Amino acid sequence: MMMVKFRGLVHTCDVCDHRALADRGALNMHVGLTMFPTDYAIPPHELAVAAEARGYESLWLPEHSHIPTSRKSPWPGGAELPKYYYDSYDPFASLAAAAAVTKTIKLATGICLVVERDPIHLAKEVSTVDRLSSGRFIFGIGAGWNEEEMANHGTAFATRFKLMRERIEAMKQIWTQSTAAFDGEFVKFEPMMQWPKPVQKPHPPIVVGGAFPHAAKRAIAYGDGWIPIGGRALDPLDVLPQFRQMAKDAGRDPASLSFDVFGAPRNLEVLKRYRDSGVDRVVLMLPPKSRDEILPMLDEGADLVTAL
Template identity: 70%
Template sequence: MQIGITMFATDYAIPPQELAVEAEQRGYESLWFPEHSHIPTSRRSPWPGGPDLPKWYYDTYDPFLALSAAAVVTKTIRLGTGVCLVVQRDPIYCAKEVATLDRLSDGRFLFGIGGGWNAEEMEDHGTVFATRFKLMRERIEAMKEIWARSKPKYAGDLVKFDEMMQWPKPVQKPHPPIIVGGGFPHGARRAIAYSDGWMPIGGRGGDTLAMLPPFRQLLKEAGRPESEVPITIFGVGMDGDALKRARDAGVSRVVFGVPPEARDKVLPLLDKGAALMRDA
């Protein structure tokens, strides 16, 4: 089982490039940064994590820029968006950003995606909350066409463009792994339908490990082996027993969450997680 790290990269936290170096030195498999372009002050949409939205949600860096900084100072650690809000991004530009980062990292990018929860944030980008998941699928399908073809075109209900050309193409073929974030059953069904992995948030929506047997049944019904849609449990605490349970349940990757703090607070947590990795 692989172990990753996620943190909201901000101007008051350990810089993303330093976090990447420290995580790679300790043997972590992957580093993940989340995304919010902004948070509208109306705050109509409830945060799924609790009553009070943490400040770092509106402080966080752009993930592609933060991961690019991490890419140039590392060699082995994989670099992921956890998650990229593709419903708020133009798919043509996003396809170029993904391919560029995959090139700059020599094929280490993991494309974690999600539909998001903040309706007001999406509205500022011209995205309709009710149809966001249809839009997410079409934008991913459109990006796959761009990455795979020399003269791509796409015609969906919400995404359309005529034949065009765009380079670079990603190092990873046919494209970097697309890993859908979300709970069970809806996020799981989306992952099975058009992605290369499923990424529920640990502890959100109930016992995550209890979701795995019905998820595997959905895979079976869809005719997809689990090796094609491996499971990443995202943003969990550093608990040795929980780590062993996840390993025994057949989870492919666990991503520990660390707070957006300075080096003196974050590095001991990286050490703690590394020790758990060795004992698991």
């Protein structure tokens, strides 16, 4: 059993080593991948094996339980919502399958819609995947943008961020206490016991997705890192110094919080600029394509991994 450090938090892990991530001075930037897994794409467990073999650090899988046909909520990424949003697999089942056939690649939700999931069940799913992967899980979280989708889960759009924080705080109790209880505005449960506990201590790293400044504030308040989407509105490097100062002002050690960029460009010079500025991780996007189409893309991206 290895004791390792994730940006200032100590975790226990059998096969993974977060020490490089904790050392910003080494200018070591990890490269991960994300894809909407569907029944017409390379299966997620095969993608994980291929990515691990090529040196990628992590695989991030998104979540949408369904897409209501009313389509009232505008998609932040553009005018037309891509079909694969309707078609994506469940991320936890997919990551569990990936955990069974890999040994080193980190497995992440990118992101999990916490406001659409029961926190007691979700706490067990997180712990289970962390156990099955021997401590390789990263808990990427968000509140989402689709008001109709979350309404079908009984979640009010106006209070979704309060709900997300409360569910995260409740899950922390479940992960870290032999007997857990919670009495909040949205989450309430009497003293109870739940196992398994996560391998990583006190729990897997919680990386908060979303835009600046509000998601950055949430990451500082109750997360272990922030993962903004690259290419939308602001250059991530424009807000990185502000994020670190915000953390310091809030009494957090900036080095204890990872700064990751989701949907980073496949441009070596831009990625080198990210690395040299202290970005901890970039996540490259893949389209939901077949194995024969994806493997050449992985090979191309592996050259960036080597160059960085």
